[in-house]
Amino acid sequence: GAVVSQHPSWVICKSGTSVKIECRSLDFQATTMFWYRQFPKQSLMLMATSNEGSKATYEQGVEKDKFLINHASLTLSTLTVTSAHPEDSSFYICSVKVGRPSYNEQFFGPGTRLTVL
Amino acid sequence: GQQLNQSPQSMFIQEGEDVSMNCTSSSIFNTWLWYKQDPGEGPVLLIALYKAGELTSNGRLTAQFGITRKDSFLNISASIPSDVGIYFCAGQLFGGNKLVFGAGTILRVKS
Numbered sequence: 614g615a616v617v618s619q620h621p622s623w624v625i626c627k628s629g630t631s632v633k634i635e636c637r638s639l640d641f642q643a644t645t646m647f648w649y650r651q652f653p654k655q656s657l658m659l660m661a662t663s664n665e666g667s668k669a670t671y672e673q674g675v676e677k678d679k680f681l682i683n684h685a686s687l688t689l690s691t692l693t694v695t696s697a698h699p700e701d702s703s704f705y706i707c708s709v710k711v712g713r714p715s716y717n718e719q720f721f722g723p724g725t726r727l728t729v730l
Numbered sequence: 731g732q733q734l735n736q737s738p739q740s741m742f743i744q745e746g747e748d749v750s751m752n753c754t755s756s757s758i759f760n761t762w763l764w765y766k767q768d769p770g771e772g773p774v775l776l777i778a779l780y781k782a783g784e785l786t787s788n789g790r791l792t793a794q795f796g797i798t799r800k801d802s803f804l805n806i807s808a809s810i811p812s813d814v815g816i817y818f819c820a821g822q823l824f825g826g827n828k829l830v831f832g833a834g835t836i837l838r839v840k841s
Contacts, residue, residue: 614775645827656818656831657773706772710827717761717822719829721772 615641615709619722633693634725636707642687643709651704663690697729736832744840751835752803753819761822762802768815811841
């Protein structure tokens with residue numbers, strides 16, 4: 614498996630500000646990481662696939678200019694929520710893909726709770 | 731898009747009872763994964779299934795990958811209070827890089 618950390622674990626910010634969330638793979642070099650969003654009592658929704666050294670691939674309906682993803686190294690991907698609004702309040706979770714290219718075991722971080730006032 | 735139909739939506743069982751949940755889809759998957767999520771935490775991988783018909787155990791957990799690659803079940807034997815949480819199935823399509831998640835099964839255990 615892989616050990617994944619996220620920072621911060623929770624953040625409260627004012628509407629209009631930007632928030633950066635870090636996702637680190639502690640024991641595995643991850644060429645691919647994923648960012649998910651989870652609203653209360655709902656399943657995980659994939660936001661984007663983060664590829665080391667290249668641009669992220671965003672899911673339909675996810676604004677790439679609002680959710681900036683940077684995957685500059687094999688152990689770190691960051692998600693920046695720009696000009697956050699209350700509707701962006703959610704639980705953001707990253708994951709690391711391990712295993713052979715044809716298989717896809719993903720190991721998740723502990724999540725970041727974002728609250729926008 | 732592809733969907734995984736997970737059932738039941740929730741279960742409230744007595745400690746010591748066995749639990750069974752399943753996921754079905756109209757799509758064929760390359761990989762099936764089962765995760766457990768505790769409140770306020772990220773999902774934890776329980777079991778990964780790769781071969782059609784594969785039956786895999788992890789302690790009190792047993793999961794099987796359907797022969798058609800369109801379904802999977804997860805059984806928990808002799809449930810205990812710490813089994814409480816939300817269980818998600820997730821599948822990867824052939825040639826794909828992403829996981830599709832089921833809606834989750836909420837498990838509550840009465841001690």
